[in-house]
Amino acid sequence: MINIVVFASGSGTNFQSIIDAVEEGKINGRIRGLITNKTDIQSIERARKHNIPHVTIYPGAFDNQSEYVDTLLTRLANWETDLIVLAGYMLKIPSAVIENYEGKIINIHPSLLPKYGGKGFYGINVHQAVLENEEQESGCTVHIVTEEYDEGPVLAQRKVPVYDTDDAEELAKRVLKQEHQLLPEVIAKLANKHSKT
Numbered sequence: 449m450i451n452i453v454v455f456a457s458g459s460g461t462n463f464q465s466i467i468d469a470v471e472e473g474k475i476n477g478r479i480r481g482l483i484t485n486k487t488d489i490q491s492i493e494r495a496r497k498h499n500i501p502h503v504t505i506y507p508g509a510f511d512n513q514s515e516y517v518d519t520l521l522t523r524l525a526n527w528e529t530d531l532i533v534l535a536g537y538m539l540k541i542p543s544a545v546i547e548n549y550e551g552k553i554i555n556i557h558p559s560l561l562p563k564y565g566g567k568g569f570y571g572i573n574v575h576q577a578v579l580e581n582e583e584q585e586s587g588c589t590v591h592i593v594t595e596e597y598d599e600g601p602v603l604a605q606r607k608v609p610v611y612d613t614d615d616a617e618e619l620a621k622r623v624l625k626q627e628h629q630l631l632p633e634v635i636a637k638l639a640n641k642h643s644k645t
């Protein structure tokens with residue numbers, strides 16, 4: 449059974465979709481823990497309600513980057529992590545973590561990468577850029593996490609139409625609905641592959 453650790457920075461609706469899929473038996477895995485970079489976010493409440501351990505780890509709490517990275521790696525090892533899922537996580541995953549979990553970190557991004565990815569493209573900013581460019585379609589992407597933001601191999605995507613009448617919030621809502629389907633589907637496939645190894 450695959451051990452999953454989720455990273456989140458905000459409301460955690462994608463985190464909730466993973467929780468639901470695990471509890472419904474759609475993902476052959478267990479969520480060993482939640483790591484956040486903030487303390488006052490709904491993701492933490494979601495973890496508490498579902499008896500999922502949580503820890504807040506953020507760079508500013510440490511004297512240097514090395515202590516921060518070591519703390520992340522120790523926590524991930526203690527949870528016997530097989531798969532890391534970035535679910536609305538807004539900080540860059542350090543290189544050392546990527547090296548230790550190469551190919552085992554995935555991220556959900558609210559655009560059709562490679563379009564509208566990279567530094568500055570997070571949350572509502574992504575949808576605003578899509579509308580500013582008068583795109584006819586958008587969507588979401590699950591990809592492998594690599595050194596730079598949003599450059600890793602794409603695992604899966606889902607498309608949504610963009611309407612002339614859309615504002616950023618309406619588009620975000622339409623994309624988010626697809627994220628909640630796509631992310632658990634990808635994790636379920638990775639979990640099944642893991643169970644065969």
Ligand SMILES: Nc1nc2c(c(=O)[nH]1)N[C@@H](CN(C=O)c1ccc(C(=O)N[C@@H](CCC(=O)O)C(=O)O)cc1)CN2
Nearest residue numbers: 537538539540541557566567568570594595596597598
């Ligand atoms: N090493 C990696 N770390 C992360 C990746 C990645 O692909 N490689 N993906 C991001 C998630 N993400 C898009 O999907 C993303 C998140 C945040 C940013 C960004 O520009 N952040 C700002 C800071 C925002 C804040 O502090 O709230 C910044 O770096 O200036 C871009 C893309 C997660 N980590």
Ligand SMILES: NCC(=O)N[C@@H]1O[C@H](COP(=O)([O-])[O-])[C@@H](O)[C@H]1O
Nearest residue numbers: 458459460461462536557558570571
């Ligand atoms: N570049 C990263 C990024 O923009 N991620 C996006 O943040 C939102 C988090 O929502 P949630 O906290 O409700 O899951 C989601 O739309 C996710 O795709």
